[in-house]
Amino acid sequence: MPNWWHDAVVYQIYPRSFCDSNQDGMGDLPGIISKLDYLKTLGVNVLWLSPVYRSPMDDNGYDISDYQDIAPEFGTMADMQQLLAEAKRRDIRIIMDLVVNHTSDEHPWFVEARKSKDNPYRDYYIWRQPKEDGSAPDDQGSIFGGSAWQFDEQTGEYYFHLFSKRQPDLNWENPKVQEEVHRMMNWWIEKGIGGFRLDVIDLIGKEIDKGITGNGPRLHPLIQQMNRATFGDKDLLTVGETWGATPEIAKLYSNPAREEFSMVFQFEHITLTWENGDKWQPIPLDLPALKRVLTKWQVELADEGWNSLFWNNHDLPRVVSKYGDEGQYRVESAKMLATSLHLMKGTPYIYQGEEIGMTNVAFDSIDDYRDIETLNFYQERTANGVAPETMLAAVHENSRDNARTPMQWDSSAHAGFSTAQPWLAVNPNYPSINVADALDDQNSIFYHYQKLIALRKQLPVIVRGAFEPVFEEHDQVLAYIRQDDNQRLFVLSNFSAEKVTLAMPSALQTSQAECVIANYAPRQQLEATVTLQPYESFAMLLSSLK
Structure with a gap:
């Protein structure tokens, strides 16, 4: 639904x-x-x-x-x-x-949690004892660089932070x-x-x-x-x-x-x-x-x-x-x-x-x-x-x-x-x-x-249609077909700054095609051979399939 x-x-x-x-x-x-x-x-x-x-x-x-x-x-x-x-x-x-x-280290939960090991909010976060030499519990790293462990002087334990040391991770086991x-x-x-x-x-x-x-x-x-x-x-x-x-x-x-x-x-x-x-x-x-x-x-x-x-x-x-x-x-x-x-x-x-x-x-x-x-x-x-x-x-x-x-x-x-x-x-x-x-x-x-957003409301095939890739291994163009029971939409894009000439598969050659969006002049039909301008892209509704 x-x-x-x-x-x-x-x-x-x-x-x-x-x-x-x-x-x-x-x-x-x-x-x-x-x-x-x-x-x-x-x-x-x-x-x-x-x-x-x-x-x-x-x-x-x-x-x-x-x-x-x-x-x-x-x-x-x-x-x-x-x-x-x-x-x-x-x-x-x-x-x-x-x-x-995670939260901020200024969140009231964390402010409370670092006051003492038996504070009611202590287990809202992830704490571990230092190793015997006082170093971090393990060598896990923060996504922002450095260690994921920060030593807390007040209670003598480390807390875990996958991001900044000011972003302590919440303990979702609690x-x-x-x-x-x-x-x-x-x-x-x-x-x-x-x-x-x-x-x-x-x-x-x-x-x-x-x-x-x-x-x-x-x-x-x-x-x-x-x-x-x-x-x-x-x-x-x-x-x-x-x-x-x-x-x-x-x-x-x-x-x-x-x-x-x-x-x-x-x-x-x-x-x-x-x-x-x-x-x-x-x-x-x-x-x-x-x-x-x-x-x-x-x-x-x-x-x-x-x-x-x-x-x-x-x-x-x-x-x-x-x-x-x-x-x-x-x-x-x-x-x-x-x-x-x-x-x-x-x-x-x-x-x-x-x-x-x-x-x-x-x-x-x-x-x-x-x-x-x-x-x-x-x-x-x-x-x-x-x-x-x-x-x-x-x-x-x-x-x-x-x-x-x-x-x-x-x-x-x-x-x-x-x-x-x-x-x-x-x-x-x-x-x-x-x-x-x-x-x-x-x-x-x-x-x-604005036009792309409007098309999504106008053409159900964009929302519900199946997806089929075309020219899969071509190193300059991206192309695909969207198809449902009523409509068939062909999308072709040149990802390069060069002109590209393509032979269209016979299944895409139509006697009737409506260009619904283009970034150069709209095409009137889909020819057997298509030459794309630099970064050209268009989408065509196909009908009267051969």
Whole structure:
């Protein structure tokens, strides 16, 4: 049975970088409210907000000190209530970004937990005795670099943190932690939110003493328990961030019969440009490998589970810089990437600025960066002998700050994001890449996204059709067919800056074909031989099949 989110399109907002209403250099909730009509014009019907909870901002809000309050820099709970109400008036739902693998070290639970070993909150977190020589219990590493163990002077024990030392991991073996989290989730559900994006949720089933962090044996029972206690009987969208998911694991999360989540984010297509899984050693895209990954997920989750479709988010580089051409063919390649993704089966996610083709930023100095992960790894790698210029080049390619530079609204100072100096400098290319110009140009990337979103509502084959790859091993083009009982849609994209000539399979040659979207002049029919321009992409509804 179809759910409302099967034909939804989600827009992710990174609140501190979206729109600053009070001119303090930081985006905020009233700023988001002021742009709801823009988002309505784009056509999205779900907004995913990166965390806006109270936080010391060690990791830009992914370190939560109060789940039931709003960070003062973002506004107030009254602002949040107004955002929910104003979004609802425009038929837009709000998805909250929820971090329950860890909290801030300033969360009252942790403040209490570190007071003494017999404090009632002690077991809300993961503590271990030092080794005999006083060193950490084991050599597990933090995802942000360094050890995953931090010594606490007050009680003489180490606590576990998979991320920053200011983000202690919660102990999900403790039923009280589970109850507290469920109660808090229900509190938000009662406020009228549209669902949750669950940050690094695949880590909550960890077994520390066995060295198991992701996909632990207790993970799925914990999620099923969460489902039963909170959102399971409600019409909400839930998406889990699961870096370690395979298609088989994703089915465990997203098969409705298992009563876990609506869908998950998997990152297999993202890590293809990381040498040996190391984001700080970027390598060029291998298009046949990308196609194999995308096809695998489309085929494997065809009838069991559901896909999320995304190129970008707050942790990833800008896709037009990564898989497209941010120079001469920025507009063409941004449209091509959008078409390639949005016409697949699944729920598409657009990251703020993607719809105008915002690009990576290349700051001159590491001092211009703010991301804790970027700064930690730059320091660690250069201390271990990596040349600073080599590391800075990797930062330019893959730093999380590529996604976090302020939204480019117009060509005025600071891109119209704020009249004050922003918390992170704007990308210097904002005078030529901004929303105001995009809205004035009917051929802009923005209107291409708007059309793709509308097509998803108009053509059931996009939501429900089967997926069949075409030209699977071609190293320059991505192509596929979407087909249901009534419609057949052919999508063809050139991922290169060169012209490409293709002989069409006879099964695709038709006497009638309607071009539903294109980034060059729409094609009138599908010829036996097709020559694609650089980064050309189009989709055709086929009929009168031979």
